[in-house]
Amino acid sequence: xxxxxxxxxxxxxxxxxxxxxxxxxxxxxxxxxxxxxxxxxxxxxxxxxxxxxxxxxxxxxxxxxxxxxxxxxxxxxxxxxxxxxxxxxxxxxxxxxxxxxxxxxxxxxxxxxxxxxxxxxxxxxxxxxxxxxxxxxxxxxxxxxxxxxxxxxxxxxxxxxxxxxxxxxxxxxxxxxxxxxxxxxxxxxxxxxxxxxxxxxxxxxxxxxxxxxxxxxxxxxxxxxxxxxxxxxxxxxxxxxxxxxxxxxxxxxxxxxxxxxxxxxxxxxxxxxxxxxxxxxxxxxxxxxxxxxxxxxxxxxxxxxxxxxxxxxxxxxxxxxxxxxxxxxxxxxxxxxxxxxxxxxxxxxxxxxxxxxxxxxxxxxxxxxxxxxxxxxxxxxxxxxxxxxxxxxxxxxxxxxxxxxxxxxxxxxxxxxxxxxxxx
Amino acid sequence: xxxxxxxxxxxxxxxxxxxxxxxxxxxxxxxxxxxxxxxxxxxxxxxxxxxxxxxxxxxxxxxxxxxxxxxxxxxxxxxxxxxxxxxxxxxxxxxxxxxxxxxxxxxxxxxxxxxxxxxxxxxxxxxxxxxxxxxxxxxxxxxxxxxxxxxxxxxxxxxxxxxxxxxxxxxxxxxxxxxxxxxxxxxxxxxxxxxxxxxxxxxxxxxxxxxxxxxxxxxxxxxxxxxxxxxxxxxxxxxxxxxxxxxxxxxxxxxxxxxxxxxxxxxxxxxxxxxxxxxxxxxxxxxxxxxxxxxxxxxxxxxxxxxxxxxxxxxxxxxxxxxxxxxxxxxxxxxxxxxxxxxxxxxxxxxxxxxxxxxxxxxxxxxxxxxxxxxxxxxxxxxxxxxxxxxxxxxxxxxxxxxxxxxxxxxxxxxxxxxxxxxx
Numbered sequence: 001x002x003x004x005x006x007x008x009x010x011x012x013x014x015x016x017x018x019x020x021x022x023x024x025x026x027x028x029x030x031x032x033x034x035x036x037x038x039x040x041x042x043x044x045x046x047x048x049x050x051x052x053x054x055x056x057x058x059x060x061x062x063x064x065x066x067x068x069x070x071x072x073x074x075x076x077x078x079x080x081x082x083x084x085x086x087x088x089x090x091x092x093x094x095x096x097x098x099x100x101x102x103x104x105x106x107x108x109x110x111x112x113x114x115x116x117x118x119x120x121x122x123x124x125x126x127x128x129x130x131x132x133x134x135x136x137x138x139x140x141x142x143x144x145x146x147x148x149x150x151x152x153x154x155x156x157x158x159x160x161x162x163x164x165x166x167x168x169x170x171x172x173x174x175x176x177x178x179x180x181x182x183x184x185x186x187x188x189x190x191x192x193x194x195x196x197x198x199x200x201x202x203x204x205x206x207x208x209x210x211x212x213x214x215x216x217x218x219x220x221x222x223x224x225x226x227x228x229x230x231x232x233x234x235x236x237x238x239x240x241x242x243x244x245x246x247x248x249x250x251x252x253x254x255x256x257x258x259x260x261x262x263x264x265x266x267x268x269x270x271x272x273x274x275x276x277x278x279x280x281x282x283x284x285x286x287x288x289x290x291x292x293x294x295x296x297x298x299x300x301x302x303x304x305x306x307x308x309x310x311x312x313x314x315x316x317x318x319x320x321x322x323x324x325x326x327x328x329x330x331x332x333x334x335x336x337x338x339x340x341x342x343x344x345x346x347x348x349x350x351x352x353x354x355x356x357x358x359x360x361x362x363x364x365x366x367x368x369x370x371x372x373x374x375x376x377x378x379x380x381x382x383x384x385x386x387x388x389x390x391x392x393x394x395x396x397x398x399x400x401x402x403x404x405x406x407x408x409x410x411x412x413x414x415x416x417x418x419x420x421x422x423x424x
Numbered sequence: 425x426x427x428x429x430x431x432x433x434x435x436x437x438x439x440x441x442x443x444x445x446x447x448x449x450x451x452x453x454x455x456x457x458x459x460x461x462x463x464x465x466x467x468x469x470x471x472x473x474x475x476x477x478x479x480x481x482x483x484x485x486x487x488x489x490x491x492x493x494x495x496x497x498x499x500x501x502x503x504x505x506x507x508x509x510x511x512x513x514x515x516x517x518x519x520x521x522x523x524x525x526x527x528x529x530x531x532x533x534x535x536x537x538x539x540x541x542x543x544x545x546x547x548x549x550x551x552x553x554x555x556x557x558x559x560x561x562x563x564x565x566x567x568x569x570x571x572x573x574x575x576x577x578x579x580x581x582x583x584x585x586x587x588x589x590x591x592x593x594x595x596x597x598x599x600x601x602x603x604x605x606x607x608x609x610x611x612x613x614x615x616x617x618x619x620x621x622x623x624x625x626x627x628x629x630x631x632x633x634x635x636x637x638x639x640x641x642x643x644x645x646x647x648x649x650x651x652x653x654x655x656x657x658x659x660x661x662x663x664x665x666x667x668x669x670x671x672x673x674x675x676x677x678x679x680x681x682x683x684x685x686x687x688x689x690x691x692x693x694x695x696x697x698x699x700x701x702x703x704x705x706x707x708x709x710x711x712x713x714x715x716x717x718x719x720x721x722x723x724x725x726x727x728x729x730x731x732x733x734x735x736x737x738x739x740x741x742x743x744x745x746x747x748x749x750x751x752x753x754x755x756x757x758x759x760x761x762x763x764x765x766x767x768x769x770x771x772x773x774x775x776x777x778x779x780x781x782x783x784x785x786x787x788x789x790x791x792x793x794x795x796x797x798x799x800x801x802x803x804x805x806x807x808x809x810x811x812x813x814x815x816x817x818x819x820x821x822x823x824x825x826x827x828x829x830x831x832x833x834x835x836x837x838x839x840x841x842x843x844x845x846x847x848x
Contacts, residue, residue, distance in 0.1 A: 074816050076827065077826065111814050292758045292762055293758065295761040297765050297766065322831075333504075337717070338721075338759070342766040342767040343767060349505070351505060391498055391535070392532040393519075403501030403502055404501075406745040407501050
């Protein structure tokens with residue numbers, strides 16, 4: 001790794017939920033992968049250093065995808081005419097069952113990882129499948145890509161088809177321990193995360209066992225929460241002792257607190273659940289595209305922001321079809337507008353600044369000091385070349401970034417750095 | 425033009441609102457720009473003809489954009505935090521006023537036309553500005569692109585800022601006649617269309633005068649209808665004699681019937697207005713992305729489809745940021761899902777087949793027999809290369825087209841034919 005790294009370009013980053021800073025042809029200075037500062041003119045102490053000049057390009061923090069299913073990438077854009085529970089049984093579970101076959105898994109995961117590497121994402125929290133070997137293979141590929149990720153072998157021991165169900169809680173836990181043993185100390189950039197699929201797929205015994213593993217290995221946890229109304233009702237039937245969906249995770253100690261938790265969706269979370277999430281510091285992975293495609297609804301993101309809760313964006317491939325978190329920013333704004341217009345005028349639509357925060361600093365913080373260029377942040381950066389999206393008038397740096405959340409595709413991504421290392 | 429043109433590839437096209445036909449490695453045969461048929465094996469009479477083999481690519485009908493503002497392309501993706509009327513005054517009118525300057529207009533319109541040419545659109549119904557010369561310049565560029573379009577010099581003589589308002593109805597009408605005189609017989613592929621901006625911008629005198637011009641020149645008309653609630657109320661105040669917004673157009677004979685009319689949006693149209701549109705054969709340009717971005721709402725598209733009304737898709741740049749009608753298909757499906765979930769469960773979400781129909785045959789019919797590969801249709805075709813969107817499993821031709829409405833960008837467009845002529 002380079003000791004000192006200085007990039008020059010049009011820099012734009014969040015310092016707060018509504019604050020966006022920019023520097024025209026400024027300097028982004030980092031040392032050993034940690035940002036020292038953004039400067040409009042280069043301070044004297046760096047005068048002799050080498051500078052990578054990105055010309056008129058834009059430089060923004062790397063984006064974080066808080067929720068993505070690697071094995072669903074293969075069928076993104078297909079079969080989205082069903083709601084969650086039918087969609088899982090009809091499309092998702094049969095596809096995920098294929099990952100028992102390592103050859104298929106390798107072929108499909110290579111496509112997924114190539115896409116993620118080519119895009120603007122630098123960090124991701126990833127679901128695999130129940131299969132130990134395929135999940136390890138996915139982790140190998142992600143490690144090699146240079147991205148920094150958390151990856152979970154999925155646990156599911158009930159309410160799932162035979163070919164995608166672990167035969168007992170014991171077997172599921174054993175498999176998880178084997179997987180954790182095998183990958184221990186194997187990677188630099190790829191960490192394991194506990195991954196009970198969601199309450200309907202996991203027996204109480206499995207959840208209790210996962211809590212023991214969490215303590216033993218000090219692991220974070222990822223799962224799904226209050227995505228769809230049918231799902232919420234099902235959890236109420238399955239766990240009549242729970243006060244609300246999130247309480248069913250909390251009952252087993254898998255809802256934040258000592259160990260971080262990220263919960264995807266939170267579309268239908270009510271007051272009590274929101275309060276508990278805030279108490280426990282639970283991360284919300286807001287997945288607007290998926291919540292639209294599966295007709296789940298639109299999460300009350302402004303409520304979460306106003307309460308200073310932990311929240312970022314997720315692509316949720318293949319409920320979402322796009323891996324791009326730039327697109328997820330645009331989707332978050334658009335979904336919030338329809339929510340405001342069609343069902344709840346009490347929550348104003350999200351602004352560009354807020355959406356940008358969600359996709360960078362908001363979600364990035366699940367990985368530590370990630371997603372901004374403030375001093376002390378890990379140096380994840382994406383270089384965007386908008387010369388193929390021409391405009392005839394003068395635009396500010398912020399305006400150029402704003403339009404790219406709507407217009408950019410991967411061909412505009414000219415460079416990418418993860419923790420100071422150039423990977424594209 | 426080639427006498428006989430035969431393309432080979434994976435062909436997919438609508439034959440009805442819910443019917444999608446496909447042919448794996450089939451043949452699309454046209455003569456003098458008119459489709460003779462799609463065949464799974466080549467009929468004997470064509471045996472000696474030359475074949476353009478597109479290999480594993482997909483071939484679909486050219487797409488029609490029923491509503492796009494060329495002068496708004498420059499600021500697409502910016503300033504979408506306002507609703508319609510404020511957005512017009514704050515962003516749109518000041519930008520459109522710039523088109524008095526032909527140099528600026530040339531620069532901006534070149535960018536717009538290049539984008540449209542590179543995309544999957546083969547036909548478009550286009551708003552210019554009030555400026556005769558800039559509108560002629562736009563028509564020159566569109567003619568040269570090979571696209572087939574209808575273009576309107578905009579009329580507006582009230583409720584608009586000084587720099588973007590024609591000084592009187594007389595002046596507006598005179599200018600329109602000068603423009604029509606100048607471009608008469610000038611183009612092969614580019615036709616004029618009358619373009620009163622919308623009722624709030626046009627005096628009764630102007631509307632009456634435009635009707636005279638319509639009769640004289642046999643012109644279709646394009647305008648806006650029931651996009652935003654504030655706009656609908658304003659029209660009620662401006663035209664207290666009208667029964668509903670559309671009635672204000674109909675009063676002047678500018679609402680379909682003898683001469684075709686296309687009305688953008690129709691988000692808030694009620695029963696009476698819908699009935700009148702159906703009676704008059706008015707075309708609806710459904711613009712889901714714009715209606716989301718400007719928080720207008722979501723049009724009841726299923727109602728329009730069930731009543732067999734004339735309807736297609738519009739990008740409505742720059743209420744919409746994307747010129748892609750593939751994207752508009754995806755947006756139409758997504759918007760219909762949120763409409764169904766958040767506000768009106770009586771109208772089921774649109775299917776992929778329905779959205780594909782809207783973007784091809786539905787909108788194309790405004791140009792005649794356009795938007796399908798049934799015999800007798802004009803041969804507009806787009807060749808899509810999905811090799812950069814890889815998948816590990818087997819997919820049918822229809823599935824491959826379905827995923828592309830979500831995943832394609834212009835780099836997947838390998839070829840484009842308009843009325844039998846290859847333009848890309």
